[in-house]
Amino acid sequence: MRVVIAEDSVLLREGLARLMEVGGIEVVDTVGDAEQLLRSVERDCPDLVVVDVRMPPDHSDEGLRAALMLRRTHPDLAVLMLSQYVEERYAVELLTGQNRGVGYLLKDRVADVAEFLDALRRVVDGGTTLDPEVVAQLLVRRDGSEIERLTPREREVLSLMAEGHSNGGIGQALFLSDGAVSKHIHSIFTKLGLPPNESHNRRVLAILKYLRENGKD
Template sequence: MRIVIAEDSVLLREGLVKLLGGVGFEVVAAVDNAEGLLVAVDEHRPDLAIVDVRMPPNHTDEGLRAALDLRKRRPPVAVLVLSQYVEERYASELLSRETSGVGYLLKDRVADIVEFLDALRRVASGGTALDPEVVAQILVRHRRNPIEQLTKREREVLSLMAEGRSNSGIAAALYVSESAVAKHVNSIFAKLDLTAADRDHRRVLAVLQFLKS
């Protein structure tokens, strides 16, 4: 089995290379960023990609978005996400498509090497491997009203957005800095699934969701 690893932690990356090589897998590339993952897959055409969620340059969701891209561009390549986090939105998107050859495991809950290798083989052969915590969080996400995820302060910010106030106007009303308001606004966009692609309309879309709740 040919494997590409995308993991920005050098200790974990080299540890995986040694572990997998020691049990007979061929690690054809080990990279530390999402762009490198896509290049390596195009070059080596592996059977499986092991992908971390948060990688350079921003350490947010680059790896998971790259995994989604791989599923579109290279469907035969199985993808195993190995992360410390459940990035609910993109995880849901990844798992709502063709689920053969896909897995999502939490690093802190991988306690047994034999079980990990079994999950890896299962995903590579077209099966699935999902951490129960990943499944639970995605199910909760689909059941709840996104507005309910907002903190009290985020609701206050969104309420003032609904009044048509700018970030500076919100900052003045709440006696906080504009940078603090900007962080709250970005958090609101993330929790309401308003992506950068919606940049021109995100404030309006956020307000509409708030008014409907």
């Protein structure tokens, strides 16, 4: 796995690089702003970019906009966004469109090294991972949506899906059998109006529906 890190804090940038190198991940470049990130991707052809949402010069959404541009120009590039705070609209925007190989984590999550490295590998393998805090806030946003049709257990399952857990991981977290997890997921797809379709990943579509309907202002 080849990674480029885009983070304007030198301490965090170098800390991330060290964590990845200890975990056997090759860091091909570390940069401090969005323009450097775009140049680095063109030059180094990484498998993954880890990008801070807010970067110089304005510290608003420069990192996010650079990531969205890279998703359009390099559709096979995996992207993991880091943020200091929960900002639901960024998660929604990032997942819209090309939605494989993408993640959104809070910076505090880096403290759990094993969990962080697992998230990197999951995203590079084409998965989707969302910070549990993002998911928790989205769960309580709105009433009257399709998500409200789900039972409390189905909402728990969908929440864990959004965090990037496999069926086996969901079963372990909720003490359910593989068969029970599969039944809950089938029910979620049905209630959210997601019939079988070979051209789409229903798991990702369910997460997107969840984000779009619960992440509105």
